[in-house]
Amino acid sequence: MSETRYIISDAAKRVAVEPHVLRYWEEELELKIPRNEMGHRYYREKDIEILKMVKTLKDKGYQLRAIKMEVDAMMDGEKKDRPVERRFEVVEGNQESKQEASLVTHKEQQKTEVEAADRMAQFRLIMSELIGQAIRENNQELSTAVGSSVAEHVVKEMDYLARDREEREDERFRRLDEVIREIQKNRQEVAATTEANAKVKSEKKRKGFFKKGK
DNA sequence: CTTAGTTTAACCTCGTTCTA
DNA sequence: TAGAACGAGGTTAAACTAAG
Numbered sequence: 006m007s008e009t010r011y012i013i014s015d016a017a018k019r020v021a022v023e024p025h026v027l028r029y030w031e032e033e034l035e036l037k038i039p040r041n042e043m044g045h046r047y048y049r050e051k052d053i054e055i056l057k058m059v060k061t062l063k064d065k066g067y068q069l070r071a072i073k074m075e076v077d078a079m080m081d082g083e084k085k086d087r088p089v090e091r092r093f094e095v096v097e098g099n100q101e102s103k104q105e106a107s108l109v110t111h112k113e114q115q116k117t118e119v120e121a122a123d124r125m126a127q128f129r130l131i132m133s134e135l136i137g138q139a140i141r142e143n144n145q146e147l148s149t150a151v152g153s154s155v156a157e158h159v160v161k162e163m164d165y166l167a168r169d170r171e172e173r174e175d176e177r178f179r180r181l182d183e184v185i186r187e188i189q190k191n192r193q194e195v196a197a198t199t200e201a202n203a204k205v206k207s208e209k210k211r212k213g214f215f216k217k218g219k
Numbered sequence: 220c221t222t223a224g225t226t227t228a229a230c231c232t233c234g235t236t237c238t239a
Numbered sequence: 240t241a242g243a244a245c246g247a248g249g250t251t252a253a254a255c256t257a258a259g
Contacts, residue, residue: 024248029225029249046248 016048020056031060034072 017024031038031046036055039047048056063074 026225028249 009154011053013048016046016053016056019053020060022056022060027056030056034059045107089099 011019012203013027017027020027027048030036036052038048038052046069059072
């Protein structure tokens with residue numbers, strides 16, 4: 006089955022923006038818009054859907070930076086792990102960074118995580134509404150155009166995507182748990198080292214004291 | 220004042236169509 | 240068939256506007 010391709014002017018009409026705006030978004034959002042043999046952009050249905058969502062979010066007042074985060078996730082499905090990966094970079098990085106990370110207070114860490122989770126929850130709510138709407142519209146079009154067999158395929162695809170998403174969520178929480186354990190372990194190591202150093206210091210002091218005493 | 224987002228303008232390339 | 244005209248799309252830079 007060949008996919009429908011739209012040139013930039015047609016895509017712009019469908020998204021209800023000017024062609025130069027699509028080029029601008031492509032650049033700013035780092036969208037992977039494919040090119041034909043002439044080097045001209047062509048847009049597929051999924052690209053149009055993403056751009057429509059970008060437009061909707063823009064209309065709601067979101068900045069391109071914020072939209073970019075969600076578009077990244079839609080494009081490669083990797084974004085949801087990113088905050089955890091950042092922390093992994095810290096934990097798996099050099100010893101200094103490791104210790105630095107371990108020194109972050111528990112309260113600060115909790116606060117940051119709650120705020121991030123809050124923002125993410127709000128964003129997901131909006132996105133799920135938008136995606137739901139797009140899917141409903143899409144399903145309606147599909148059902149009239151190609152009949153129920155395609156709709157069944159779409160439902161299966163959605164089911165697969167939902168399961169895939171759940172699995173990624175599970176993986177994310179598992180990794181988050183690992184990071185927290187790693188940080189706690191580092192804290193314990195630092196505490197143990199500090200304690201050992203203090204012991205050695207007091208031992209030296211004691212020995213020095215006896216030497217002086219002689 | 221600065222910044223982000225958008226618009227406009229200038230100029231180039233390439234493919235298609237028309238005409239001598 | 241060659242070349243001009245035209246349209247579509249490209250890049251780049253500068254200007255404009257609104258909000259913080």
